[in-house]
Amino acid sequence: MPIVTALYLLYLTAPIALLAIGSVGESWTNSLLPSGLTAGWYGQLWSDASFRRAFTVSLTVCVATCAVTALIGVPLAYAIYGASRRGVRAAARVLFLLPVAAPPLVLGFGFILVFSSDSLPFLGSGWLLVSGHVVSTLPYLMQTLVADMRHLDLVTLETAAESLGAGFRQRLLGIVIPSLRQSLSSGLIMVAALSIGEFQLSNLIAGFLSRPYPVVLLQAFYGATGFACAGTMLLLLLAVLSALASASAGRGLPSRKGTPS
Amino acid sequence: MSVVVDSLAFRYPAAGAGLDGVSLDVAPGEFCAVIGPSGCGKSTLLKLIAGFLSPAAGQIRIAGTDMTGVPPRLRNLGIVFQNYALFPHMTALENVAYPLKLRGIGRAERLNRAGQALERTRLSGLADRHPRQLSGGQQQRVALARALVFAPGALLLDEPLSALDAAHRAAMRDEIRAVQREHGIATLHVTHDQEEALSIADKVAVMRDGALLQLASPQELYDRPADRFVAGFVGHANLFDATVCGPDLVETSIGPLACTTEGRPIGTAVTLLARPEAVRTDPPDGAVNRFTGTLVRDRFLGSLRRYDLAVPGGTILGETLSRGDIRSVQIPPDCLRILPA
Numbered sequence: 001m002p003i004v005t006a007l008y009l010l011y012l013t014a015p016i017a018l019l020a021i022g023s024v025g026e027s028w029t030n031s032l033l034p035s036g037l038t039a040g041w042y043g044q045l046w047s048d049a050s051f052r053r054a055f056t057v058s059l060t061v062c063v064a065t066c067a068v069t070a071l072i073g074v075p076l077a078y079a080i081y082g083a084s085r086r087g088v089r090a091a092a093r094v095l096f097l098l099p100v101a102a103p104p105l106v107l108g109f110g111f112i113l114v115f116s117s118d119s120l121p122f123l124g125s126g127w128l129l130v131s132g133h134v135v136s137t138l139p140y141l142m143q144t145l146v147a148d149m150r151h152l153d154l155v156t157l158e159t160a161a162e163s164l165g166a167g168f169r170q171r172l173l174g175i176v177i178p179s180l181r182q183s184l185s186s187g188l189i190m191v192a193a194l195s196i197g198e199f200q201l202s203n204l205i206a207g208f209l210s211r212p213y214p215v216v217l218l219q220a221f222y223g224a225t226g227f228a229c230a231g232t233m234l235l236l237l238l239a240v241l242s243a244l245a246s247a248s249a250g251r252g253l254p255s256r257k258g259t260p261s
Numbered sequence: 262m263s264v265v266v267d268s269l270a271f272r273y274p275a276a277g278a279g280l281d282g283v284s285l286d287v288a289p290g291e292f293c294a295v296i297g298p299s300g301c302g303k304s305t306l307l308k309l310i311a312g313f314l315s316p317a318a319g320q321i322r323i324a325g326t327d328m329t330g331v332p333p334r335l336r337n338l339g340i341v342f343q344n345y346a347l348f349p350h351m352t353a354l355e356n357v358a359y360p361l362k363l364r365g366i367g368r369a370e371r372l373n374r375a376g377q378a379l380e381r382t383r384l385s386g387l388a389d390r391h392p393r394q395l396s397g398g399q400q401q402r403v404a405l406a407r408a409l410v411f412a413p414g415a416l417l418l419d420e421p422l423s424a425l426d427a428a429h430r431a432a433m434r435d436e437i438r439a440v441q442r443e444h445g446i447a448t449l450h451v452t453h454d455q456e457e458a459l460s461i462a463d464k465v466a467v468m469r470d471g472a473l474l475q476l477a478s479p480q481e482l483y484d485r486p487a488d489r490f491v492a493g494f495v496g497h498a499n500l501f502d503a504t505v506c507g508p509d510l511v512e513t514s515i516g517p518l519a520c521t522t523e524g525r526p527i528g529t530a531v532t533l534l535a536r537p538e539a540v541r542t543d544p545p546d547g548a549v550n551r552f553t554g555t556l557v558r559d560r561f562l563g564s565l566r567r568y569d570l571a572v573p574g575g576t577i578l579g580e581t582l583s584r585g586d587i588r589s590v591q592i593p594p595d596c597l598r599i600l601p602a
Binding site: 152153156157159160161162163164165166167170174175178179181 | 311313332333334335336337338339340342344346348349350359360363364407408411
């Protein structure tokens with residue numbers, strides 16, 4: 001068993017290690033490992049205008065996606081949590097499974113069909129990219145929020161607040177949002193990580209000037225290997241940072257399950 | 262301030278369960294427990310008083326004011342919930358200060374008053390802890406302090422002890438009663454635990470299927486239950502189907518029993534109640550209502566011993582301090598109570 005685990009870990013980390021090595025290797029053609037050592041690829045990446053623009057696009061889309069998912073996600077999750085009707089719960093379950101069940105490719109083709117028409121000519125616009133990211137990441141945020149609402153027994157907390165004299169606004173701002181802040185922030189960082197790494201959908205619907213980072217990165221692999229490796233390392237760094245932030249923001253979540261009685 | 266419930270009716274749309282014309286009143290400083298099996302409507306009654314449900318008919322008056330149409334937040338009631346419902350993102354002190362904050366009391370004063378409330382429940386040392394860092398009993402005390410800190414008109418307790426283990430429950434019971442006395446507040450306590458209700462309350466309401474069966478002091482409820490259900494629900498009981506067959510004589514499945522029939526005509530179907538502690542062991546030969554049988558169950562409970570004696574036609578449940586063998590028992594006629602069939 002330990003051997004299998006070790007092999008699996010090697011299988012997981014080997015490509016990353018190779019990318020890291022490749023990003024500082026001077027030349028890498030038809031050999032197992034590159035030769036020479038250089039930081040030049042990172043410098044070239046920094047000075048490449050299309051990469052810098054893609055990086056900015058990615059960050060902008062990411063922030064906008066987070067804002068929109070939060071604005072839609074909190075009330076929607078609250079409605080699903082509070083719904084007692086069977087139909088609503090079933091619909092919510094379908095919604096939660098959507099990003100797993102429907103590949104981004106399907107969503108992308110749908111977007112192309114609908115938004116390349118004369119009546120809705122939005123294909124290629126930044127806002128369409130954001131809404132694509134919202135559609136594919138929203139279920140993840142909702143799932144986190146609804147699970148936390150159930151875990152907290154939010155209805156009882158609100159009932160208690162109401163009995164103590166709190167009106168709707170006071171309950172929303174004083175009880176609901178603050179008690180959800182951990183799951184909201186960990187959910188949003190997950191959304192951010194997904195949005196930054198999103199390739200399939202973005203590749204299909206992004207306009208030439210609003211291409212996010214992963215899409216531009218693919219082009220790099222047709223050129224110098226070291227440059228492409230450096231670009232990938234940057235994306236990896238962003239993803240790891242998001243994952244770490246998400247993990248630390250959600251740190252309080254599981255510990256609440258072990259409430260002493 | 263008092264709580265008066267007058268002919269209150271309510272029906273859940275789907276289940277068909279609800280309340281049918283329940284009336285009861287809790288005087289200022291009085292502690293009233295509401296008991297009954299699950300689904301009897303006791304929690305519905307509490308929700309109606311709190312305002313989380315609206316009655317189909319009837320009236321609720323708190324401190325003499327009709328509460329029809331008044332939203333829960335304006336009813337000024339302190340409620341302790343079954344799972345305490347403490348706000349997880351606030352410390353114990355902030356939880357207790359929250360209702361004062363809602364009432365627009367300045368930060369310094371509300372923290373001061375919340376601190377005093379925590380002190381009264383012996384929690385001052387834990388003021389800065391979050392609910393998840395407190396034990397069940399401590400959370401319970403925070404919830405009680407929070408429900409009382411704003412001097413509410415009445416206190417509603419919704420099964421507040423059910424989440425505690427047996428050892429803490431008895432202690433917390435006394436503590437709740439002490440705090441309630443100190444505040445002199447009308448209190449309605451909903452529970453499914455009849456022992457808890459008898460030990461804590463000034464008066465007890467027994468409910469079943471949405472109706473109030475009896476509202477009486479714990480002693481009266483135990484000694485003079487209104488009907489067979491109340492007799493069986495409150496405490497242990499021998500209940501026999503019986504028919505009046507003569508002056509002060511009834512016929513049961515275990516044979517004829519002498520008891521006061523209170524002038525009921527011959528042939529009337531009744532229920533006979535005998536509390537187990539009234540059953541006497543090893544009576545002299547020839548004593549009235551004497552039964553001989555075999556011991557089928559024998560439970561030693563420390564301070565007493567509860568046994569089942571199988572006699573021809575039935576079983577007699579008894580309690581005794583004796584540790585000897587039991588072959589015969591007597592049910593003294595004055596300990597038998599006649600109830601409607």
